Amino acid sequence: MSLRNAACIAGAFEHPTRLAPDMTTPQLHAECAAGALADAGLSLTDVDGYFCATDAPGFGPISMIDYLGLTARHTDSTEMGGCTYIQHVAHAAQAIAMGKCSVALITLAGRPRSEAVQRFRPGAPESAFEQWVGLTNHTSYGMCAARHMHEFGTTSEQLAWIKVAASHHAQHNPHAMLPKVVTVEDVVNSPMIADPLHRLDCCVTTDGGGALVVVSPEIARTLNRPVISLLGAGEATKGPSGGLALDLTTSAAAQSGPRAFEEAGVTPADIKYASIYDSFTITVLLQLEDLGFCAKGEGGKFVADGNLISGSGKLPFNTDGGGLCNNHPMFRGGITKVIEAVRQLRGEAAPAVQVPNCDLAVATGIGGSLGARHGAATIILERQS
Amino acid sequence: MSTRKLLAPQPNPETDAFWDGLGEGVLRIKTCESCGQPHYYPRHICPHCGSKKTRWLESAGCGEIYSLSVMRRGEGAPFAVAYVTLDEGPALMTNLVADDLDALAIGQRVRLAPQASDADTVGDGPSLPFFTPSGD
Numbered sequence: 001m002s003l004r005n006a007a008c009i010a011g012a013f014e015h016p017t018r019l020a021p022d023m024t025t026p027q028l029h030a031e032c033a034a035g036a037l038a039d040a041g042l043s044l045t046d047v048d049g050y051f052c053a054t055d056a057p058g059f060g061p062i063s064m065i066d067y068l069g070l071t072a073r074h075t076d077s078t079e080m081g082g083c084t085y086i087q088h089v090a091h092a093a094q095a096i097a098m099g100k101c102s103v104a105l106i107t108l109a110g111r112p113r114s115e116a117v118q119r120f121r122p123g124a125p126e127s128a129f130e131q132w133v134g135l136t137n138h139t140s141y142g143m144c145a146a147r148h149m150h151e152f153g154t155t156s157e158q159l160a161w162i163k164v165a166a167s168h169h170a171q172h173n174p175h176a177m178l179p180k181v182v183t184v185e186d187v188v189n190s191p192m193i194a195d196p197l198h199r200l201d202c203c204v205t206t207d208g209g210g211a212l213v214v215v216s217p218e219i220a221r222t223l224n225r226p227v228i229s230l231l232g233a234g235e236a237t238k239g240p241s242g243g244l245a246l247d248l249t250t251s252a253a254a255q256s257g258p259r260a261f262e263e264a265g266v267t268p269a270d271i272k273y274a275s276i277y278d279s280f281t282i283t284v285l286l287q288l289e290d291l292g293f294c295a296k297g298e299g300g301k302f303v304a305d306g307n308l309i310s311g312s313g314k315l316p317f318n319t320d321g322g323g324l325c326n327n328h329p330m331f332r333g334g335i336t337k338v339i340e341a342v343r344q345l346r347g348e349a350a351p352a353v354q355v356p357n358c359d360l361a362v363a364t365g366i367g368g369s370l371g372a373r374h375g376a377a378t379i380i381l382e383r384q385s
Numbered sequence: 386m387s388t389r390k391l392l393a394p395q396p397n398p399e400t401d402a403f404w405d406g407l408g409e410g411v412l413r414i415k416t417c418e419s420c421g422q423p424h425y426y427p428r429h430i431c432p433h434c435g436s437k438k439t440r441w442l443e444s445a446g447c448g449e450i451y452s453l454s455v456m457r458r459g460e461g462a463p464f465a466v467a468y469v470t471l472d473e474g475p476a477l478m479t480n481l482v483a484d485d486l487d488a489l490a491i492g493q494r495v496r497l498a499p500q501a502s503d504a505d506t507v508g509d510g511p512s513l514p515f516f517t518p519s520g521d
Binding site for chain 2: 125126127128129130131132133134135136138139140142143144145146147150191192193194195196197240241242243244246248371372
């Protein structure tokens with residue numbers, strides 16, 4: 001049994017807000033749900049499966065299904081950090097293939113700019129050994145970048161090209177948090193946050209959210225929208241494993257990516273557009289290598305000279321501006337990765353960044369802390385003719 | 386010296402011996418009598434083979450820097466976050482203390498330099514396994 005063509009993404013919505021002091025987080029979830037359902041041409045009453053993660057307030061799906069007014073016969077609150085919502089698409093397809101639901105709603109929302117967010121997870125087995133280190137994502141991902149530079153000679157200028165490409169795309173997104181085009185010099189001259197990562201190597205922090213509607217192929221064909229099918233999916237986790245397997249230059253995407261490509265029956269060379277989780281520039285670099293777009297250690301050369309810029313580069317990525325420039329709602333860029341991939345496959349991306357004849361896309365992400373322990377999820381999507 | 390609060394580890398039966406050892410200046414990791422492989426952070430059951438036959442192993446407290454990142458912003462900055470690969474095998478996440486943080490480098494030799502944590506109320510909590518350049 002395979003997930004190939006088991007389900008379709010029929011609705012996708014990214015909330016336009018980036019700062020929401022006068023809204024509640026449940027309200028944001030509800031507005032995202034309404035947006036994605038309207039996009040699909042469906043309504044709340046059509047939903048029979050609901051997916052959320054720990055950004056959903058209260059008792060997960062129990063609170064949210066009641067708040068939203070849903071009737072769900074299938075729920076899933078799988079949590080894998082920022083890439084969760086990519087994974088949710090695959091899990092929704094599994095549930096649909098098993099007949100457990102036929103219209104699955106996935107929501108993400110949060111307001112980290114407007115209210116304090118609890119990010120520390122007390123009681124984790126590693127807490128006593130790491131909580132005093134002062135590890136933030138900056139130093140966690142900084143250690144990955146430092147090691148990659150040490151092993152492969154990757155440079156800050158090469159990492160900067162990832163931000164430059166994202167900024168070239170963000171200028172065409174009216175909702176982007178940072179719509180200004182930046183140069184390699186701008187990035188490497190921005191203040192150092194955690195060596196070797198500068199301020200412009202880091203993603204934005206935004207209030208906001210998004211939602212997706214995943215449906216059975218039969219329902220997708222009845223809707224007046226392009227049919228975007230899931231071809232393959234993979235997931236994985238990775239950690240130091242007792243300290244003997246520490247390897248900060250390869251992510252769990254080295255497992256999730258090949259699993260997704262194998263199930264889809266396609267290769268990286270076939271991909272027309274890539275949504276690559278971009279919490280930091282280094283996050284993109286590792287995933288590009290791990291998915292097989294280039295060899296391990298060659299990521300710096302691959303991203304240099306605008307190779308990720310739509311229209312001129314070989315691999316257009318994050319054409320909404322990504323987390324680096326557009327939106328990283330609730331510190332979680334997974335759902336926006338899927339949303340922009342759906343826009344590209346439908347031909348609904350901003351005209352200046354729309355990839356011609358975009359019929360095959362990948363969305364991949366990292367969740368948790370890349371330098372400590374993390375998860376990865378990858379999906380391959382295709383527009384049906 | 387850092388001014389950020391060094392959160393005191395909460396004692397528990399799985400790892401009490403680790404913190405007791407560090408209080409005496411000894412870094413204890415665990416090793417497995419079934420598969421022979423050491424691990425860190427310490428667990429009751431071996432993460433390599435699943436055996437319950439784990440026992441404490443005294444580390445010499447020496448190793449080399451696998452990677453590091455100096456935090457430049459926020460409370461207590463600058464401070465160095467690092468992974469150190471112990472000579473016994475396991476890598477551990479730690480803070481590096483040095484007069485010149487900019488002189489720290491991957492591959493550099495370091496040794497254990499226990500640092501008192503901040504107790505929840507006042508005074509010192511259990512010692513933490515910080516590292517510092519060993520000069521060899």
